[in-house]
Amino acid sequence: MTLELTSTVTLSNGVEMPVLGFGTYKAAEGPEVEYAVRTALEVGYRHVDTASMYENEEGVGRALHRSGVAREEVFVATKVWNDEQGEEHTLAALEGSLRRLGLDHIDLYLVHWPLPHLMASTWRGMERALDSGKARAIGVCNFLQPALDQLAAVAEVGPMVDQIEHHPRLVQSGLRAALRERGIVLEAWAPVMRGAVCEIAELVEIGDRHGKTAAQVALRWVLQCGGVAIPKSVTAARIQENADIFDFELSPAEIATIDALDLGEEGRIGKHPDVFVRPWTDGRS
């Protein structure tokens, strides 16, 4: 499988999305996120993931503008937060994100979490964002199969991406297969398990065979399985390390070994979507 830092996956509407992106959750607004995004762009990342909830869109925007990299060369994604959902609110939230980022369009707009009672109206807002050209592609995050079914029943245009927690301890192979069948790209959040992949002996061992770290093995696994990965780091050496995954290839046996590290729900780092969205579903924000 020939993959490069500039390799892309083609979304269902034809938009090209770089397979390696740069995560920014918990990269603090101001010098920290600016430095991290600038460094990532210098290393060669061409995909940046943020969200209104991260409260760092202004810093991400400043880094993009000051980098000297042309706007059309960078794929920028952001998300509508739970208390911004609903058709008109979603469109207003997008305007806010664009203003903070200093952009006139986003490459991918994502629903951050599935709120069942607002799903139809939020998605109408997403489709209008797509129609207007202010979002070149639209998708969801944290949608498991029931939420994807609920969305499919009301959507005129289906989601192009599902950004989910996905790493060797939470493989969700059923969901992975379902996304492939539905033509939705799997985008992995927490792909290095917030650093914990370094403690998984099997990943260290596979890495030793290739002269790579456990984190690099975990990222390469996502990509070789057809997904997109968005590791976050504010540390220059790690930003570089996470991009140095294009000069080795995992064998089918190694992929199977990594798939078998799955712990199911016990491996989940974040909250299960059903639990996470409960306060908003109950009408509180």
Ligand SMILES: NC(=O)c1ccc[n+]([C@@H]2O[C@H](COP(=O)([O-])OP(=O)(O)OC[C@H]3O[C@@H](n4cnc5c(N)ncnc54)[C@H](OP(=O)(O)O)[C@@H]3O)[C@@H](O)[C@H]2O)c1
């Ligand atoms: N849609 C959603 O609900 C959702 C949820 C969570 C995350 N996300 C997105 O996905 C991105 C990635 O997820 P994440 O940030 O939660 O987790 P992650 O990328 O798996 O882990 C980031 C953490 O791991 C450390 N790290 C990074 N590379 C490393 C390496 N090579 N070796 C050891 N440690 C390393 C970082 O430390 P330093 O920064 O200190 O270097 C940071 O603390 C986020 O930044 C965000 O953009 C989306």
